[in-house]
Amino acid sequence: CVLTDSPIALTYIRAEGVAGRMGQRLMAAVVESPNGKVYVAASEIEAPDFADLVQTAPEAEILHWAGCTNVVVYGMKTFPSLFNLRQQLALTTFSSLVVEAREVIKLDAIKAGLPDDDIRLRDGGTGATAYAEAVSVYLACAIGRAADYWNTLTSWESGGEFVAHAFTKHALPIVWDYGEINPLTDGGGSWSSALGWIARVIDLLPANAPGHAFQLD
Incomplete structure (x- = not known):
């Protein structure tokens, strides 16, 4: 306990989490300056309320696997609980924009001379x-990478002063302090960074054989 210096039992901490009485508090913000990164106290930062802006996220349950999904024993039993309101707003907004972008991409492709044949990618369309569906898939992959950074299971690497993504291992362990990334910056973990990673992967993908996808769940 930070007030009394007394140890708190792990069972008590987990029980409080399951009861919904374990929250989070902004401690500081990292901002860029001509002399490098500057740390600003949370008391100097206005925390806007995003509750009315967040779209409904899928309430999929996280199955507990001891040693792998320990967030469950702290009350984080659904996937939306792994994201704060700002992160949920960012991810649902970007996901919705992919659908809108697909129509814009299609119109641009038609203007560029591709046939407007309405044949889907899964049916062998070219x-x-x-084309619009293919680019949308790549954008969805970028959102997947962004989700690895825009969550409450990331960690702050004090040595390099950057946010490390959640899946540093094949597990969802509880994290007691995390770094939250501004999606609109140009640094690591941002939207532009996620797009850059996917673009570099696409450049190296072999294109000497057709690929197939099957929905199994």
């Missing part, structure tokens, strides 16, 4: 519709 026209504007298939």
Whole structure:
């Protein structure tokens, strides 16, 4: 306990989490300056309320696997509970924009000369519709990478002063302090960084054989 210096039992901490009485508090913000990074106290930062802006996120349950999904024993039993309100707002907004972008991409492809044949990618299409769907898949992959950084299971690497992504291992361990990334910056973990990673992967993908995808769940 930070007030009394008395040890707190692990069972008590977990029980409080399951009861919904374990929260989070902003401690500081890291901002860029001409002399490098500057740490600003949380008391100097206005914390806006995003509750009315967040779209409904899928309430999928996290199955507990001892040693792998320990967040569950602290009350984080659904996937939305792994994200704060700002992160939920960012991810749902970017996900919705992918759908809108697909239509814009299709129109641009038609203007560029691709046939407007309405043949989907899964049906072997090579026209504007298939092209728009392919680019949308790549954008969805970028959102997946962004989600690895825009969550409450990241960690702050004090040595390099950057945010480390959640899946540093194949598990969802509880994290007691995390770094929250501004999606609109140009640094690591931002949207532009996620797009850059996916673009570099696409450049190296072999294209000498057709690929197939199957929905199994």
